[in-house]
Amino acid sequence: MDRPNIQGQIGYLTLNSEGAVLASEGDLKNDEKTAGILHGLITLAHNRLDPKAFDKGFKRLTVTYEDHAYVVCLSNRKIHIVKRQVQAT
Amino acid sequence: MGCCWSLLCKDDNSSQNGEPNERTHLLVDPISNNIHIQRVSSENLLSRNSNDAPKKTDEQSALTRILQETATNVIDVAAIDSHNLQQQEYIERVKMYNIKINQVLAGNKGALANSLKSCLLEDVPQPEKILSGDLLNREDRHLMTSSLLAAVSAINDIRVDHKEDLVVPFGLGLNS
């Protein structure tokens, strides 16, 4: 996936496994700070966070604010981050 | 009876000519010091000087070995004859270098994978599908937020339940 095109997308970041920015667009254009924080976030712990409770590894991480959310997933050893608009509750 | 002499020691312990002195280590760390310990029988105590010679050639050969290794590894740029590359040769070299680079990169894939050894997320095949999935719904979000608020208030209520006095007099009156 080169350029994610997701409904409600207002920005994206693609990082390599070491956290270096490979591509960025929109709200996240050149946003190395967000890249660093989210890369640090997913490398904080092992995939089986609580093996007692979760029988499978996690596929997605989201950080949900009032009106927007960051959605992160790992694919083909690249970290994909998309910032999406959320319907204000 | 024999005795074990270590004639070769680290620089700060031996004198210039390698003769043992009062600071010479009797036992040498076998890992850090690859110069072997010479076993000398007591009869040879008097002929100590004759042992300097084999030790000196050891040093010499070690030195020569180091020089040789450096010489083979060092690229003397000034000494290289500069010659103009033919166009064809240039193209060939570019191709060869690219092949070598790709070989190295392919070989290093194992090393690269280690950088994500500890990762909260699993590698998935279809990122678009995952990224466009439903976001946190209103109910779940409310469950989390309200539970957290309730917990904060409950934890703030945690206080020591004073049931008995901590300090109790033993009932031994000072006057009796």
Add this chain to the structure above:
Amino acid sequence: MENNLDRVMEEICLDPAVLGCLFADQQGLCIGSKGQASNETSGYITAIANQVAKLEPNSKMPVVTLENENQICMIQKADTITGAIYKKL
């Protein structure tokens, strides 16, 4: 002393979809846990919440979610504690 917190956690776990919940203090030590939430995960939960707080320091604390196919782990930080709720999707 912790009766009130116990009651709160019990109430959370009344929901049949909830697998467990956990609360940790600012240092990542477990204050309380119920259900399938392991108290050993409290350190990770706090670390994740603290890292996420760096994303948008001026916004209200977001809800972090880690999802697999059928389970979700929600994490949110308040001033003095971090909470996590595990739920079936």
